Each structure stands twice: as C-alpha cells, then as structure tokens.
Amino acid sequence: MFTKRRVLGAVAAAAGVLLLATMASPAGAQTPDRGTPTRGVYTVPAGDAAARTVVAGSGVDVLGLREGALTIVATPEQARSLRARGFTLDQVGDFDAMLAERSGGAGTSAVTADFPPGDEAYHTYAEMTQVLRRAAQSYPNLARTSSVGRSYEGRELPIIKISDNVAQDEAEPEVLFTCNQHAREHLTTEMCIRIVNRFTQGYATDPAIKQLVDTREIWVIPQVNPDGSEYDIAGGRYKGWRKNRQGYGTDPNRNWGYKWGCCGGSSGSPTSDTYRGTAPFSAPETRAVSNFVNSRVVGGTQQIKAHIDFHTYSELVLWPYGYTYADTAPGLDQTQARRFQDVGRQMAATNNYRPQQSSDLYITDGSVNDWMWAQHKILSYTFEMYPRSASGIGGFYPPASVIPRETARNDRAVDILLRAAG
The missing domain is CATH 3.40.5 (Ribosomal Protein L9; domain 1)
Structure with a gap:
C-alpha cells in the first residue's frame, strides 16, 4: 500500500491532475527562516x-x-x-547537526524535491494529492475529492469524502480525520493515507469496513500544513520545521479560536515554535479547516460527530480540555468528560498508547480539540503517534520502514471512533 514510484510527481504534473497545477509552485510567498541562533x-x-x-x-x-x-x-x-x-x-x-545526520549527511542534493535517501516511501504533497485522485478515480461511488481552501503559499488543502453514496449529503454521522498540522510530523500524512486506502480498497471485501462506510460519512484532510511540510524536506534535507510558512511561522495548533492565548499554553513571540499568531484563525490553514467544519452545520445541527487530529510523537491519546488542568469546565460537564475518557481509553487499549487529558501533558491553548468540542460538541481527540520516546529530533523522522506497521496500528482505534460517532 505504501510503495510508490518516484515518477509520480512528474506524471501527475504532466497529466494536469486534480489540484496540482495550483498546488505545486505558489508564487510570491515570503518564507523567512526562524531567525534564531544555534540551538541545542x-x-x-x-x-x-x-x-x-x-x-x-x-x-x-x-x-x-x-x-x-x-x-x-x-x-x-x-x-x-x-x-x-x-x-x-x-x-x-546540536539541533542542526542531528538534522544533518538524520538527513544522510551533507551530500544531499539542494534541488531534490523529495524526502532524504531511504525515506522516499513517505509522500510529498504532490504524491499525496495523486493518492487522493487515484482513490476518487478508482472508487467513484465511494470517494470524492475537493478542497477546503488554500494555504498561505497558495497550495490547495485537499479533502476527500468517503461514503457509500458519496455524491449525496446523507443524514448519517460524519467523522473527520486531520493530519500534518505540524510540518515535520510526516508519519501523520501516511496515517491519513492509510485511512483513505483502507476504506476504499477494503470496501468490497471486508464486511466491517463496508458496514462503517455504509453508515457514516468519512472526511479526511491528509495535510493541513502543506507549506511547512514541503519546506521541511526541501533540498532533500530535514529542517525540523513545525509551523506554517506565514512570516516567521504560526503554530497551527495554537491558532484555533477557543481560549486562544488565554492560559500560558502558547507564545506571543513570532520566533517561538508555539507562536499563536496575531489573532485566532490568523493562519489561513486553520481558518480554512474551521470554515469547513462550520459548514457542516446543517439545519442547525453539526453533522461531524467525532474527530481525530494525528500528531507525532509520544504514543498518546489526548482529549479536551488542554487549556485547564480541571477535568470539567464550562461546556464540559462530568458526563461529557467521562465519555471522552471512556472512548479514549477504548481506543488506547487497541494501540497501546497512553490515554490522558491533554493538559496532563502540559497546558495548551488555542488547540484544535478544545475548539472542536467547545464550538461544535465534536468528540475530538489528538493521537500522538510512534515513537513512544526518542533521545532527540529523530522521533519526528522515524524510518520509512515503520509506516505500514505504525499506521495499521491505529485501524481498530479509528473503527472505534467511527462507531462512537453513531
């Protein structure tokens, strides 16, 4: 499922496939670096x-x-x-020395628009869009692609819908999966691709998959932050980049509108890796995704019932709230908190992640999970994927050989959330 030829990007561009003409080389974007001294x-x-x-x-x-x-x-x-x-x-x-070592040393080509040698099985932006296009072409009754908007540098933010009557807006619970809010967390894009391939390719042969697709509408956004992701691998060398590419970069997962900047869980400094931006939804990527979620309020009722935002790393299942240490807070009562805990623990029991409230790790404000729940009462989780721990930057860049194992590891958890949405 994860093997691919390196000609995909060229073939896609030559064929003028879905979205790529406007995605590949946005013009006029200013993308300064962090502007910080040597880091340890x-x-x-x-x-x-x-x-x-x-x-x-x-x-x-x-x-x-x-x-x-x-x-x-x-x-x-x-x-x-x-x-x-x-x-x-x-x-x-030393941060930069560790990155150079993980990228294969100093000899990597400065013009390579791909992952470093050995990691080519990871999908670039162009290759990811090709996967979505192929799914929609191969399974036209199950999958349909569109866009929720554009990134800061002008790339489309593709989304794919999977359902048994994909052309219709049915009265079925909807579930959203988002990946790659943070640029360097490339394993998460592979997780979303796994979900797309599993629920399209497995529909005809797996009764459990068919039952879920027949009774749910599944939405998948494989790259919320494509500008940052592409920058992180530009020249075939990892850069450890986290944010989007707007100015010095905004941390998308500190830019959501609920309790934005409230509680010491983000930074007001543009050079910080947790910079929250100038205002809620000042990052075009979070604004586009939030507008899509808002659009799924039909007849006064939010159709999206559950959501996972995939990250790396630490092997955690996290739930709201992140802005407070309290288990309950305005808009999240004891019964609702218990449901978050119950479903979170069920999912964690299948993948051996640690289940906990987000703030048990540390306080965050302006996060996607808090906004999804507070604004729309969507049962929203963050999964921190493989590895459980690492001694340095390598935790964000696991070898491509782990992709099949570590994405399949979440199959049962994904199914649990889909059923819980009902």
Missing part, C-alpha cells in the same frame, strides 16, 4: 504537568516526553533562562 537539544526533568507547562511556555520547542523528562530544542538564551528558574538542562546534541 536538551533533556529537562519535569515530573509534573505544572513544571512541563513552565518549560513549554518558555518558548522552547518541545520534542517529546521520555521517562519524566522533556526533550527540548532551545537557544542559548532560552537555556540560560530555564536554568535561572531552577531547571536542570542536560545537552544531548
């Missing part, structure tokens, strides 16, 4: 959510959590500031 990778012991929130709120780039310690990327100034606040930082490497 550090481990920081932080045994509780409050301490982790302080670290994350300092503007550093949090890579993951490992055995009670956060792995972060920090400038010298950020490192000094955290040490002054009483945190112990142990440097494990």
